[in-house]
Amino acid sequence: MPSRPLDPSSAAAVPPPLHHHILPQHKKPNLLLPLLAASLTFIFLFLLILLCVFLYRRLSRSRTAPATTDSKSPHHLLQHSQLRRFSYSLLRRSTGSFSPTTLLGHGGFGSVHKATLPTHHPSPLAVKLMDPTRSPLQQGEREFHNELSLAHLTLSSPHILSLLGFSSNRKGDRLLLVYELMPNRSLQESLLESKRPELSDWSARFAIALDVARGLEYLHHSCDPPVIHGDIKPSNVLLDGDFRAKIGDFGLARLKTDYEDPITALEGNSGNTNNNGGEGDQCVRRFNGEDNGSILEETESVLTGCTEGADQSPESCVIRVVDAGAVSPEMGMEKGSASEGCFDGISMDNGAVNGGERKATSSRRDWWWKQDSGGGVKDYVMEWIGNEIKKERPKTRWVDGSGNGTGTGLKAESKRKQKKQWEWWVSLDDKEEKVARKPRKWWKEEFCDELSRKAKKKKKTKRGHSSSNGNGGGELWWQNEDEEDFDESGQERKKRKSTKSNSLSSIDWWLDGLSGELMRNNGRRNSQEWASCNSGDANIPKSGAVSSTPSMRGTVCYIAPEYGGAGGPGLRLSEKCDVYSFGVLLLVLVSGRRPLQVTASPMSEFERANLISWARQLACNGKLLDLVDKSIHSLDEDQAVLCITIALLCLQRCPSKRPSMREIVEMLSGHAGPPQLPFEFSPSPPSNARFKSLRKAQ
Numbered sequence: 001m002p003s004r005p006l007d008p009s010s011a012a013a014v015p016p017p018l019h020h021h022i023l024p025q026h027k028k029p030n031l032l033l034p035l036l037a038a039s040l041t042f043i044f045l046f047l048l049i050l051l052c053v054f055l056y057r058r059l060s061r062s063r064t065a066p067a068t069t070d071s072k073s074p075h076h077l078l079q080h081s082q083l084r085r086f087s088y089s090l091l092r093r094s095t096g097s098f099s100p101t102t103l104l105g106h107g108g109f110g111s112v113h114k115a116t117l118p119t120h121h122p123s124p125l126a127v128k129l130m131d132p133t134r135s136p137l138q139q140g141e142r143e144f145h146n147e148l149s150l151a152h153l154t155l156s157s158p159h160i161l162s163l164l165g166f167s168s169n170r171k172g173d174r175l176l177l178v179y180e181l182m183p184n185r186s187l188q189e190s191l192l193e194s195k196r197p198e199l200s201d202w203s204a205r206f207a208i209a210l211d212v213a214r215g216l217e218y219l220h221h222s223c224d225p226p227v228i229h230g231d232i233k234p235s236n237v238l239l240d241g242d243f244r245a246k247i248g249d250f251g252l253a254r255l256k257t258d259y260e261d262p263i264t265a266l267e268g269n270s271g272n273t274n275n276n277g278g279e280g281d282q283c284v285r286r287f288n289g290e291d292n293g294s295i296l297e298e299t300e301s302v303l304t305g306c307t308e309g310a311d312q313s314p315e316s317c318v319i320r321v322v323d324a325g326a327v328s329p330e331m332g333m334e335k336g337s338a339s340e341g342c343f344d345g346i347s348m349d350n351g352a353v354n355g356g357e358r359k360a361t362s363s364r365r366d367w368w369w370k371q372d373s374g375g376g377v378k379d380y381v382m383e384w385i386g387n388e389i390k391k392e393r394p395k396t397r398w399v400d401g402s403g404n405g406t407g408t409g410l411k412a413e414s415k416r417k418q419k420k421q422w423e424w425w426v427s428l429d430d431k432e433e434k435v436a437r438k439p440r441k442w443w444k445e446e447f448c449d450e451l452s453r454k455a456k457k458k459k460k461t462k463r464g465h466s467s468s469n470g471n472g473g474g475e476l477w478w479q480n481e482d483e484e485d486f487d488e489s490g491q492e493r494k495k496r497k498s499t500k501s502n503s504l505s506s507i508d509w510w511l512d513g514l515s516g517e518l519m520r521n522n523g524r525r526n527s528q529e530w531a532s533c534n535s536g537d538a539n540i541p542k543s544g545a546v547s548s549t550p551s552m553r554g555t556v557c558y559i560a561p562e563y564g565g566a567g568g569p570g571l572r573l574s575e576k577c578d579v580y581s582f583g584v585l586l587l588v589l590v591s592g593r594r595p596l597q598v599t600a601s602p603m604s605e606f607e608r609a610n611l612i613s614w615a616r617q618l619a620c621n622g623k624l625l626d627l628v629d630k631s632i633h634s635l636d637e638d639q640a641v642l643c644i645t646i647a648l649l650c651l652q653r654c655p656s657k658r659p660s661m662r663e664i665v666e667m668l669s670g671h672a673g674p675p676q677l678p679f680e681f682s683p684s685p686p687s688n689a690r691f692k693s694l695r696k697a698q
């Protein structure tokens with residue numbers, strides 16, 4: 001086929017070669033480079049994000065991992081392999097996002113919820129959520145780690161609440177502890193709040209006392225090293241379905257080795273410290289006769305420290321007296337060497353006692369008041385008492401016995417009425433009626449000088465009697481309150497004044513049983529208190545429910561004086577602190593009431609408000625059984641007296657005079673003979689005739 005000659009015009013119409021249309025050759029790499037850079041950046045960012053996530057997870061895991069494995073620390077004992085790490089989302093789901101419907105209770109560091117796990121866990125659990133919005137996480141976290149690090153020691157006792165596991169959210173600001181669920185919640189709720197009928201049975205109460213005693217015996221004598229709970233109180237005693245008790249909440253617990261230092265090592269520790277001999281002598285010298293009143297010697301022993309040799313009882317020595325200036329404001333932690341091994345609670349107490357008031361010359365009764373930085377403790381208690389009186393007065397017939405009284409006392413109207421009544425009473429002929437309708441002393445005195453003189457004489461005798469009892473005239477405070485306005489008019493003002501000062505000293509006597517308990521609140525505050533604590537406002541909640549868990553951390557009345565108050569900071573937490581708290585718990589169990597409450601009206605009942613002082617008074621009068629809860633049925637009187645006697649032994653101010661938990665268990669279970677009342681409480685002649693030997697009985 002002949003080839004067609006190329007037409008030059010058609011040649012011109014041929015489109016130019018492709019490369020004429022695309023970008024010039026030198027621009028080609030400009031497209032590839034951004035693509036490459038973009039993909040590299042993407043990969044880099046992706047890797048960076050991965051790394052961040054990895055680091056974050058590691059970091060939060062180490063934040064929530066229990067304690068340290070430092071071999072120098074007692075925490076090297078930590079073996080939390082038995083503890084399960086629960087998934088946070090699983091716990092969140094099984095508690096309905098920690099909804100109020102699953103709420104079991106509130107504590108100082110958050111709430112406790114009932115968790116029902118989907119399938120693989122047969123029974124419901126209790127989940128404690130440490131909530132940073134309720135307390136500073138640092139403190140909650142400290143307690144969280146504390147519980148975890150002690151869990152392996154406490155797992156094998158049936159009288160200790162089992163900690164099953166832990167968890168935390170991603171951020172690490174929500175820490176969770178998982179426990180076995182105790183269907184009847186705490187003793188506080190069952191006995192004092194909802195007053196469960198099951199606990200009206202004496203045997204149930206006695207069984208609880210024995211369970212708690214056995215739990216503490218296990219901690220003190222079977223754990224190696226011994227564990228000191230440090231926070232024994234009804235809300236930390238949990239009740240199972242059969243109302244058997246287990247001790248929970250080890251947030252403040254300590255291993256005994258935690259705080260041992262050369263001074264305590266020198267002292268040695270005693271086994272049997274129940275009675276007044278041996279190593280307790282030092283204490284006996286200092287504390288003899290003081291259990292009813294004074295705390296001066298205790299104070300002095302704190303201040304003088306171990307100056308009298310190595311044979312002292314450990315508790316009579318100062319371990320540390322902390323310089324107020326050495327307390328960091330943040331957590332009250334000591335700076336420098338003095339902080340070593342010092343218990344958190346004590347350290348924080350120091351924040352509250354830095355008023356520099358601790359002088360050996362402190363007045364006997366005012367010492368512990370002064371420990372509160374702002375004087376708030378005394379004000380608080382006085383205010384509480386005032387409120388209680390105000391609350392009680394209108395309800396009662398304390399004014400004229402006829403229900404007409406307003407409680408305002410000497411208003412003119414009321415006076416006229418009283419005078420009429422008096423005249424009517426004087427005119428009565430029927431002797432029996434006269435006796436039956438005898439008017440109260442306070443207006444009797446108003447109109448009858450002779451009776452007034454007699455009353456004064458009687459009062460003098462009583463005062464002498466009660467001060468000889470070491471009660472510092474305490475009983476008269478209430479009586480004087482009734483009488484203060486009723487003297488001859490010319491003397492009225494003077495009398496009121498003297499009554500006031502008397503009431504002050506008397507109230508100190510009355511509050512002796514509380515020495516230290518209020519200090520506790522400076523050591524471990526509840527959430528409501530933290531805000532004010534941190535802002536430097538020594539504000540104690542004014543709830544009136546002084547001993548209730550929500551209102552006060554540590555709860556008034558349960559802390560041993562040498563740890564929280566009268567002994568002041570610097571003394572250590574020891575097993576005997578638990579023994580003291582157990583003593584209060586025993587009284588609460590027997591009496592079915594809080595350690596501090598106005599049980600009834602009028603003022604004559606007020607002396608019963610402090611359970612500890614009241615128990616001591618009853619012991620002195622040989623009327624121990626008056627303390628027993630009236631709602632109890634099937635009471636075993638011997639066991640009740642045994643419990644109160646043991647409680648009084650536990651409440652002795654000198655720690656070394658308190659029995660050990662082993663001795664207490666033996667006494668309660670009848671393996672040891674019944675104890676004798678401390679000498680100062682024995683009605684004369686001292687007698688323990690009430691007791692049958694339980695051992696013989698068995």
Ligand SMILES: Nc1ncnc2c1ncn2[C@@H]1O[C@H](COP(=O)(O)OP(=O)(O)OP(=O)(O)O)[C@@H](O)[C@H]1O
Nearest residue numbers: 104105106107108112126179180181182185186235
């Ligand atoms: N394992 C449990 N089973 C059932 N209820 C529980 C359990 N643990 C705690 N509770 C309930 O939750 C409440 C709060 O407990 P939590 O230990 O947080 O605080 P607390 O002991 O009352 O006070 P704090 O810890 O401030 O001293 C308890 O009073 C109790 O009623």
